[in-house]
Amino acid sequence: xxxxxxxxxxxxxxxxxxxxxxxxxxxxxxxxxxxxxxxxxxxxxxxxxxxxxxxxxxxxxxxxxxxxxxxxxxxxxxxxxxxxxxxxxxxxxxxxxxxxxxxxxxxxxxxxxxxxxxxxxxxxxxxxxxxxxxxxxxxxxxxxxxxxxxxxxxxxxxxxxxxxxxxxxxxxxxxxxxxxxxxxxxxxxxxxxxxxxxxxxxxxxxxxxxxxxxxxxxxxxxxxxxxxxxxxxxxxxxxxxxxxxxxxxxxxxxxxxxxxxxxxxxxxxxxxxxxxxxxxxxxxxxxxxxxxxxxxxxxxxxxxxxxxxxxxxxxxxxxxxxxxxxxx
Amino acid sequence: xxxxxxxxxxxxxxxxxxxxxxxxxxxxxxxxxxxxxxxxxxxxxxxxxxxxxxxxxxxxxxxxxxxxxxxxxxxxxxxxxxxxxxxxxxxxxxxxxxxxxxxxxxxxxxxxxxxxxxxxxxxxxxxxxxxxxxxxxxxxxxxxxxxxxxxxxxxxxxxxxxxxxxxxxxxxxxxxxxxxxxxxxxxxxxxxxxxxxxxxxxxxxxxxxxxxxxxxxxxxxxxxxxxxxxxxxxxxxxxxxxxxxxxxxxxxxxxxxxxxxxxxxxxxxxxxxxxxxxxxxxxxxxxxxxxxxxxxxxxxxxxxxxxxxxxxxxxxxxxxxxxxxxxxxxxxxxxxxxxxxxxxxxxxxxxxxxxxxxxxxxxxxxxxxxxxxxxxxxxxxxxxxxxxxxxxxxxxxxxxxxxxxxxxxxxxxxxxxxxxxxxxxxxxxxxxxxxxxxxxxxxxxxxxxxxxxxxxxxxxxx
Numbered sequence: 064x065x066x067x068x069x070x071x072x073x074x075x076x077x078x079x080x081x082x083x084x085x086x087x088x089x090x091x092x093x094x095x096x097x098x099x100x101x102x103x104x105x106x107x108x109x110x111x112x113x114x115x116x117x118x119x120x121x122x123x124x125x126x127x128x129x130x131x132x133x134x135x136x137x138x139x140x141x142x143x144x145x146x147x148x149x150x151x152x153x154x155x156x157x158x159x160x161x162x163x164x165x166x167x168x169x170x171x172x173x174x175x176x177x178x179x180x181x182x183x184x185x186x187x188x189x190x191x192x193x194x195x196x197x198x199x200x201x202x203x204x205x206x207x208x209x210x211x212x213x214x215x216x217x218x219x220x221x222x223x224x225x226x227x228x229x230x231x232x233x234x235x236x237x238x239x240x241x242x243x244x245x246x247x248x249x250x251x252x253x254x255x256x257x258x259x260x261x262x263x264x265x266x267x268x269x270x271x272x273x274x275x276x277x278x279x280x281x282x283x284x285x286x287x288x289x290x291x292x293x294x295x296x297x298x299x300x301x302x303x304x305x306x307x308x309x310x311x312x313x314x315x316x317x318x319x320x321x322x323x324x325x326x327x328x329x330x331x332x333x334x335x336x337x338x339x340x341x342x343x344x345x346x347x348x349x350x351x352x353x354x355x356x357x358x359x360x361x362x363x364x365x366x367x368x369x370x371x372x373x374x375x376x377x378x379x380x381x382x383x384x385x386x387x388x389x390x391x
Numbered sequence: 392x393x394x395x396x397x398x399x400x401x402x403x404x405x406x407x408x409x410x411x412x413x414x415x416x417x418x419x420x421x422x423x424x425x426x427x428x429x430x431x432x433x434x435x436x437x438x439x440x441x442x443x444x445x446x447x448x449x450x451x452x453x454x455x456x457x458x459x460x461x462x463x464x465x466x467x468x469x470x471x472x473x474x475x476x477x478x479x480x481x482x483x484x485x486x487x488x489x490x491x492x493x494x495x496x497x498x499x500x501x502x503x504x505x506x507x508x509x510x511x512x513x514x515x516x517x518x519x520x521x522x523x524x525x526x527x528x529x530x531x532x533x534x535x536x537x538x539x540x541x542x543x544x545x546x547x548x549x550x551x552x553x554x555x556x557x558x559x560x561x562x563x564x565x566x567x568x569x570x571x572x573x574x575x576x577x578x579x580x581x582x583x584x585x586x587x588x589x590x591x592x593x594x595x596x597x598x599x600x601x602x603x604x605x606x607x608x609x610x611x612x613x614x615x616x617x618x619x620x621x622x623x624x625x626x627x628x629x630x631x632x633x634x635x636x637x638x639x640x641x642x643x644x645x646x647x648x649x650x651x652x653x654x655x656x657x658x659x660x661x662x663x664x665x666x667x668x669x670x671x672x673x674x675x676x677x678x679x680x681x682x683x684x685x686x687x688x689x690x691x692x693x694x695x696x697x698x699x700x701x702x703x704x705x706x707x708x709x710x711x712x713x714x715x716x717x718x719x720x721x722x723x724x725x726x727x728x729x730x731x732x733x734x735x736x737x738x739x740x741x742x743x744x745x746x747x748x749x750x751x752x753x754x755x756x757x758x759x760x761x762x763x764x765x766x767x768x769x770x771x772x773x774x775x776x777x778x779x780x781x782x783x784x785x786x787x788x789x790x791x792x793x794x795x796x797x798x799x800x801x802x803x804x805x806x807x808x809x810x811x812x813x814x815x816x817x818x819x820x821x822x823x824x825x826x827x828x829x830x831x832x833x834x835x836x837x838x839x840x841x842x843x844x845x846x847x848x849x850x851x852x853x
Contacts, residue, residue: 115621115641149455172431172462174709240478252480334467344465347438347614348712349637356708 120355125362128355136176143171175336181363184326184337187254188371191261192322196315199266203273203314204299207307213274224267228260228325232332235259253335257326264325268317276310277303312379319375323368338364424796427458427675435466435475435484438614438711440632440718441511441660442485443701444742446710448686457678465709468612469568470500476665477502483679485510486663489758491784493570496759498593498767503666507789508680509748510660510687512741515573515650516635516726517580519548519627520620524645524729526551538732542652542826545584552586552606555626565611565619565628569600572659575761576650577608577629582845583653583827590766590846592853600765602853620644631659632721632740633713639727640717646728651738654825656745658754669786680793684748685802691743698723745822746809750790752816753833755781757823760836764846766853777836787816 102122112119120128154166175183206213239255280303288298304311330339342360345353432454436442445463448454454461464481466472473490475481477500491504519527527547531539552562566573569591578588589604591597601607611619616630621643628634629650638644650659662683669676690701702719705711711718720727726736741747756777762768791811797803817833825831829842841848 115617115643149452169430169460172460174462334471343467344712345708347465347467348708349614349617349641350706350708350712350714350717352708353712 114354116349116354117351120358124355125358128352128359131352132177132356132359136178139173139176143173146171177341177360180336180338180341181367183254184330184339185367187257187335187337188261188319188322188326190254191258191326192265192319194258195262195266195318195322196269198262199269199314199318200273200311203270203311204277204303204307206270207274207277208299208303213278220267220270223263224271226264228264228329229332231260231263232256232329235263236333253333256333257329257335257337260329261322261326265318265322268321269311269314272310272314272317273307276307276314279310280306308382309379312375312383316372316375316379319371320368323364323371327364424677425674427678428672429482429675430458431460431462432482432675432679433462433464433480435464435472435481436710437469437472437485437612438465438713439485439514439634439660440702440705440711440722440740441514442710443690443705443722443740444510444662444683444686445485446705447689447701448682450704451686451689453682453685453689454679457682459675459678459682463710469571473500473504476504476663476668479665479668482668483662483664486661487568487571487573488658488661488754489570489572489575489762490568491661491663492755492758492780493762493767495784496762496768496780498570498762499598503783504663505666505669505784505786506661506663506750507669507676507786507793508662508683509658509750509754510662510683510742512656512659512745512747513649513651513738514659514721514740515576515629515631516646517577517627517629517648518616518620518635518638518644518646520623520625520644521642523548523551523626524647526554527647539729541648541728541734543647544826545581545586548581548584549586562606563625564606564608565616565625565630566608567613567616567630568610569598570758570762570767572650572758573629573631574600574608575758575765576653578761578765580629580648580653580826581606582843583825585845587845588765590853592766592769594769594852597853600767602766617641617643633711633717636717636720636727637713639720639730640714642730645730646726649726649736649739651736652826654823655738656741656747657757657823658751661750669789676789677793677796680789681797684790684793684797687743687748688803688807691741691747695724695737748790749809749814750785750787750816751818752778752781752785752787753818753831755785756833756836757831760831760840763836764840764843764848766847769852771837771850774834774836777833781816785816787814 106121106123109119109121150168154168157164157166173179202216206216236256239252239259243252243255284302284306288302293301326337327339327342329335330337331343332339334340334343338360342357345356345360434445436445449461449463466475466481466484469487469490472481472484472486473494476484476486477494486504486506488506488509491506494500494502494504527543528539530547530550531543534540555562564577566577568574581588587603587605588608589601589606591600592602599609609625611625611628613630613634616625616628616634617637619625620628620638621641627644627647635644635646639646662679664676689697699719699722702715702722706713706715706718720733721736721739724735724737724739725733726739727733738744759768759772759777759780763772794803794808794811798805798808820830820832823831829839831839837849840846847853
């Protein structure tokens with residue numbers, strides 16, 4: 064889909080000719096063909112799978128569940144309006160009885176709908192990823208520049224890199240509840256736990272790729288900067304970072320992908336608000352619509368992951384000095 | 392206490408009359424009770440039909456009538472829920488009756504948890520897998536129509552267990568939490584049928600509860616029971632609704648006995664809060680109990696006339712979430728055993744009748760006797776200890792005050808509640824019947840324990 068849109072954008076209206084048209088058609092044909100084959104395989108395959116909750120949901124049922132989820136979101140909006148109406152009536156009655164009475168107006172605290180959960184997950188993953196980047200890039204530059212620092216830190220990286228989010232989670236949960244015990248917290252604990260788990264699991268690709276990118280600065284560039292007697296900081300900013308950017312972004316995109324996967328798992332396990340909790344709640348419900356709703360969540364998770372990656376790609380294209388580099 | 396409640400109810404009555412004229416109930420009771428100290432509350436629950444009083448109090452606006460703004464949050468298992476209440480993440484929760492008691496006596500997590508409201512009576516059943524049922528079925532006594540005669544004794548499980556053991560396999564059963572009603576019910580049923588469910592030995596760090604066991608009982612969260620049974624990890628389980636009816640609908644297991652037949656009308660779930668919370672927010676606590684009493688009453692009103700609506704409400708995915716048909720099966724006065732074998736079960740879930748919402752000390756004591764019987768309390772305790780512990784955890788005085796306030800509000804009649812002047816918190820000995828015919832006298836817990844052939848008694852230690 065994204066590829067098609069991108070191609071369409073590249074074609075300026077004045078330059079329509081048969082060759083361009085052919086390119087666009089071919090460019091869109093194959094993605095559509097791929098999706099169509101996938102959907103029909105899904106449709107046929109779903110009927111063959113008999114779970115104890117009925118047959119596996121087909122694309123049509125999933126679409127129905129999607130509209131149910133939209134309905135639920137709207138219903139929650141109605142509840143909110145009803146709440147404010149009730150509150151208004153109640154307060155009016157109190158004021159009628161005693162005009163000096165101090166009435167209170169309060170915010171509606173609704174239950175999170177599917178779309179609220181998406182927003183929570185997105186916010187959490189972006190915060191976690193941002194924190195990971197903030198740690199990984201400076202550290203990556205430092206260990207990329209100095210072989211001895213690299214040797215010192217490398218064992219730690221190698222040990223913690225493969226640790227699963229599910230192993231980090233209990234530790235993070237306990238540490239956060241021990242250290243974060245304010246009365247009026249700015250962030251909820253569940254947010255911090257999810258976010259820190261995401262950070263711990265997703266900083267490694269950026270860290271490693273940055274250090275490799277920094278370490279492999281072209282020898283010619285190094286020589287030039289020596290000749291010019293560049294200061295350390297200027298050297299890093301003018302030479303090292305630009306030449307490490309392609310590697311850095313490869314790391315960042317890997318990190319973001321991992322962050323998104325880790326977040327869903329962490330939310331499922333810790334029952335923290337977000338899409339993971341939605342999936343787990345539906346699994347626990349065991350109703351005849353549960354499978355369909357889980358499928359909706361899976362597709363949404365996939366689409367969001369895809370959009371996140373495209374977003375990073377756009378940023379990469381924008382900052383990359385080598386505009387001819389192939390990025391996909 | 393009683394005098395205070397009385398005078399308060401008198402003041403309340405006058406005020407309630409005055410405010411009824413202007414049509415605003417809340418300000419009347421607000422004067423009598425005092426405003427809630429905390430208005431934004433979060434309560435936890437587990438996806439089970441007996442969370443219904445919480446959902447009803449929310450949906451019907453009973454919480455709002457008390458000036459409380461409540462959020463209900465499903466919890467993944469009983470452990471997480473209990474920790475939530477202890478840590479203060481949750482203001483209160485739908486709890487197993489054994490949880491406040493277990494926490495207060497220090498089995499598992501130690502914390503002083505109290506309750507002033509019983510959410511329901513009964514509502515559990517034991518289910519076995521289809522394979523086990525096929526092995527049991529031929530040996531069961533049947534009636535003229537060929538249907539098995541209920542209640543089914545655990546004796547009929549004995550040959551099945553032997554066969555499993557003969558094949559070198561353990562016979563595994565699931566329950567939901569070590570101090571759960573289900574654990575004690577399952578153990579009671581097994582022991583009544585001559586099967587030793589095993590002992591706990593916490594003083595030696597053994598909290599698996601499998602010492603000397605003929606069957607292996609382990610913990611599985613309620614909503615996961617059907618899939619765990621389906622996966623073959625366990626061969627049977629004891630759990631609340633809708634997870635037994637779910638097994639029938641999904642054709643993966645057969646309920647063999649309900650807890651009503653094992654022992655009836657003892658507190659099943661309670662509304663638990665931490666003692667600290669109850670002391671810090673007494674008005675809020677009273678108001679929560681008031682709203683919950685109204686919800687319990689609504690659920691049982693006019694011979695369960697509201698049960699279908701209730702089943703509809705809790706079938707929403709943010710409450711229990713199972714299909715309406717599955718929930719309605721047990722909520723509307725029937726229970727389906729083997730597929731198609733639907734039998735009347737009017738008292739399967741009791742929310743208000745038989746003073747269901749009143750926290751009876753005797754119910755607490757029964758749970759404590761079971762903790763002692765299975766070794767969760769490894770040392771013998773005096774009869775006085777049982778009564779004192781019950782009084783530390785169950786707070787009928789809060790309930791009485793809430794009830795008085797509801798009567799003053801004109802919403803309830805004194806007949807709706809036990810006669811508080813006379814009530815000592817002990818149910819009559821004949822109130823509860825047990826599958827093995829043994830009578831429970833809450834005044835003499837040690838003597839009660841001495842009557843069992845399986846389980847700890849006197850000075851036994853596991």
